[in-house]
Amino acid sequence: MDSYIPLREDIFWVGANDRYTSLFEGLWPLPHGVCYNSYVILDEKTALMDTVKVQSEQDFLGKVKGLIKDGRKLDYLIVNHMEPDHSGAIQALLSLWPELIIIGNEKTARFLESFYGITNNVQVIKGGDTLSLGKHVLQFHLIPMVHWPETMVTYDTTDKILFSADAFGGFGAMTGGIFDDELDLDFYEDEILRYFSNIVGKYSMMVQKAIAKLGGLDIQMIAPTHGPIWRTNPGHIIEKYDRWSRHEAERGVALIYGSMYGNTEKMMEAVARGLSEEDVSRVRIHNVSTTHLSFLIRDAWRYKGLILGGPTYDTGLFPPMQFLIDMLQRKMLRNRTLGLFGSFTWSGGGVNSLVKFAEEGSWNLIEPVVECRSCPTAIDINQCVELGRNIAKAIKA
Numbered sequence: 410m411d412s413y414i415p416l417r418e419d420i421f422w423v424g425a426n427d428r429y430t431s432l433f434e435g436l437w438p439l440p441h442g443v444c445y446n447s448y449v450i451l452d453e454k455t456a457l458m459d460t461v462k463v464q465s466e467q468d469f470l471g472k473v474k475g476l477i478k479d480g481r482k483l484d485y486l487i488v489n490h491m492e493p494d495h496s497g498a499i500q501a502l503l504s505l506w507p508e509l510i511i512i513g514n515e516k517t518a519r520f521l522e523s524f525y526g527i528t529n530n531v532q533v534i535k536g537g538d539t540l541s542l543g544k545h546v547l548q549f550h551l552i553p554m555v556h557w558p559e560t561m562v563t564y565d566t567t568d569k570i571l572f573s574a575d576a577f578g579g580f581g582a583m584t585g586g587i588f589d590d591e592l593d594l595d596f597y598e599d600e601i602l603r604y605f606s607n608i609v610g611k612y613s614m615m616v617q618k619a620i621a622k623l624g625g626l627d628i629q630m631i632a633p634t635h636g637p638i639w640r641t642n643p644g645h646i647i648e649k650y651d652r653w654s655r656h657e658a659e660r661g662v663a664l665i666y667g668s669m670y671g672n673t674e675k676m677m678e679a680v681a682r683g684l685s686e687e688d689v690s691r692v693r694i695h696n697v698s699t700t701h702l703s704f705l706i707r708d709a710w711r712y713k714g715l716i717l718g719g720p721t722y723d724t725g726l727f728p729p730m731q732f733l734i735d736m737l738q739r740k741m742l743r744n745r746t747l748g749l750f751g752s753f754t755w756s757g758g759g760v761n762s763l764v765k766f767a768e769e770g771s772w773n774l775i776e777p778v779v780e781c782r783s784c785p786t787a788i789d790i791n792q793c794v795e796l797g798r799n800i801a802k803a804i805k806a
């Protein structure tokens with residue numbers, strides 16, 4: 410049976426759970442899958458809110474056709490976001506309903522042409538424009554660069570539902586339920602933060618603009634294109650996105666290190682001891698070589714303290730740690746209490762790269778920066794403990 414789940418008596422979820430893709434955007438692991446949310450509105454006119462990835466098209470079309478039947482046709486497709494995981498079924502919809510009108514903004518129209526060669530059937534709207542389906546009056550708001558230039562949201566002024574595109578979304582396929590009150594939110598919170606930090610976080614300033622722009626709306630439900638639908642407490646996800654995009658963090662430390670032969674790892678253990686001596690127990694220790702970047706970025710975004718350590722490799726920093734700091738720079742994370750340590754055997758270079766990273770970003774760098782030659786001495790170990798203690802004091806302040 411095709412499952413379409415009602416949001417209201419005439420609005421239905423027709424999304425797809427994806428448990429087959431292992432890397433989102435070819436980059437970010439999906440251990441718990443992901444879902445592509447799409448919604449049908451059955452009014453005097455019918456409308457569909459976004460689509461799914463092309464690989465999920467068949468199930469999706471079955472659901473849509475199961476709702477739009479008895480001689481009815483799909484009148485409107487509203488494209489809030491053109492990324493292919495949401496626009497993959499547009500051509501198939503046009504084959505089924507050639508008179509379908511696609512609603513998007515000027516940039517959507519450009520992307521429709523460049524991705525799919527679609528130039529007809531397109532109705533271009535501007536921010537603030539409305540579309541009446543009969544009972545439901547939809548209003549469009551542009552939220553560019555959250556996280557693509559054409560991104561917009563659609564607000565159902567009748568039922569006060571915000572169809573929010575990727576804003577307020579998260580990783581994780583649905584576990585039977587689709588609403589916040591049907592799901593284990595502790596589990597989803599990790600996946601939502603990972604999605605935010607990996608995909609949207611770089612555009613935090615635009616998220617802030619979007620939240621300010623949408624602030625005047627009476628929002629009773631948030632229906633994003635990924636992750637849970639917020640019908641009981643939409644304010645919860647707005648507050649999370651607001652805090653994360655202001656780079657606010659929780660008390661705790663992400664301690665991320667690399668080590669080839671265990672010497673830098675010894676330094677890391679001493680730093681961890683120092684944190685513990687100052688009563689910081691929320692310490693997430695990750696080996697940069699074995700934990701995927703996605704989870705490292707998530708924990709760096711979550712906690713106030715960020716401590717990075719690595720050995721020297723070919724006159725520079727250990728490559729997986731270099732990759733991490735490059736990505737943290739690219740994602741524009743800032744405002745963390747930062748600690749650094751590392752090692753070398755002849756002329757060094759690893760710690761220099763970490764220090765350069767600290768100088769180029771917006772961090773609160775805590776002393777001492779600890780660098781040891783080959784194997785840490787008792788003095789080096791004491792310095793590492795001191796670094797841990799100082800970070801702990803700084804995040805408590």
Ligand SMILES: Cc1cc2nc3c(=O)[nH]c(=O)nc-3n(C[C@H](O)[C@H](O)[C@H](O)COP(=O)(O)O)c2cc1C
Nearest residue numbers: 669670671672673720721723724753754755756757
């Ligand atoms: C492949 C490789 C390349 C290295 N390149 C350098 C280097 O360019 N400069 C340097 O001072 N030390 C270099 N080292 C030495 C290590 O940085 C040093 O021994 C460090 O303490 C190793 O830390 P670990 O035990 O945590 O892996 C290199 C070591 C290896 C294995």
